[in-house]
Amino acid sequence: MADLVYRTVMVDLKNRIQADEFKSQRLPDERSLSEEYGVSRSTIKRALNILANQGIIFKKRGSGSFINPLYQKNRTIFQYGGSNLGVTDSFISNGKTSQIKLLDFKVIPADEELQKDLFLNSGDFVYEIKRLRLFDNQPFMIEIGYIPIKLAPELSAEIVSSSIFNYMEEQAGKSVTKSFMSIMAEPSNAEDQELLCLTPTEPVGIMEGIFFLDDGTPFEVSNMRLHYKYLKFNTFVDLNENA
């Protein structure tokens, strides 16, 4: 993964942007970058396209490539969404630690909706995993996940007390790389207020989604309730679906 040229260039450019190396919000042109990195212009374009799809830069034909001013402004420490899928990954890069407190772990029959979302048959069972996520000892998210037992027959309370996605990748060789998510907000309920240290007027952010394995298999249905200060979902929308 790390030896991909376009990825290396992309990460390096992102770092240089974050280090404020490019004053005036403008990047060198593609042909110069090609020469500087010693790679083809196509590879530079690919790296730049990823940054553009992430909303970090945008390109103006005939003018150049520019850093998105909102991106510079929005470099927050706590931020879930956008370029990260799992929660654990989202926080590792910040240097601080993410902890998990397992609240509940059991096996239940999949109801009709879960059968639909996870491509199950009636009679199939799923794990129900309820966890509290903490960041730097601050609780920020209540998460209830449902995973078909047949996709991960060996889950244990110990395993689900850390990153399930990491376990799947390292132990089962299956990586979770895609998801459909819905993002909403709601007033907090009593449990939210207790677990997330919220006052009654403070809301929660809701993220509901289905996570997929690399091969397209639906792997987990997840319902997440976030402390509102930790919900910040950055997204770049392009109606010209030129990915």
Add this chain to the structure above:
Amino acid sequence: MADLVYRTVMVDLKNRIQADEFKSQRLPDERSLSEEYGVSRSTIKRALNILANQGIIFKKRGSGSFINPLYQKNRTIFQYGGSNLGVTDSFISNGKTSQIKLLDFKVIPADEELQKDLFLNSGDFVYEIKRLRLFDNQPFMIEIGYIPIKLAPELSAEIVSSSIFNYMEEQAGKSVTKSFMSIMAEPSNAEDQELLCLTPTEPVGIMEGIFFLDDGTPFEVSNMRLHYKYLKFNTFVDLNENA
């Protein structure tokens, strides 16, 4: 726009998928498609990548490209954060009407932040447009937008009382197709509660963003505060950001 090869191929493949032409959920391999369409394999890859990024197909190295079963089942989930940009468009399709109440409309000098976000010089002016959006006579959103006067010199109170994006497209021939958005949640303030008919414990969803013209020019900075029941943002995330 319509003569782009990769786009033509992409649209054609999407139609063929929707017409169920490929049974067994498998697409022809890239080299065959290249020959069939009479284009290079790179172009086929580009078309397929767009479909993959939309969650319509997924690709397995060594195996082939497959249609996402969820897509065939026509699930609403697939609306994915990008089917609509502006607010007006988002609701027209529902058959109900969207109204706008103009709360404030003036021209002000762009402050430092706006200068940065909209690529302006000091001394440039922007419209400040504050509007209340209603859907089916229910207020659901307070919107404060900032648009450089030089990008739309003829804006009037009448124009901004309906869809600005539609006006730009129809009258000025400039279309707004991209946006960078941050989605958050917050407790509602007094004004929110009054205008959006919220109780003190009910929150607002926040959508902050910059809208861009087709050519990448930042067109509008918008701050939107939504009645929480109307905030539902659907998105498809793929960690393999392989544009």
Add this chain to the structure above:
DNA sequence: AAGTGGTCTAGACCACTAC
């Protein structure tokens, strides 16, 4: 071993912007 998608190159030509 054969077939698949993934990466990367080197270069041509086009469309747009700036001066």
Add this chain to the structure above:
DNA sequence: TAGTGGTCTAGACCACTTA
């Protein structure tokens, strides 16, 4: 006119899956 990003090609080689 010079410089920018956008499109597209033709092909080499790699990594993975399947048999």
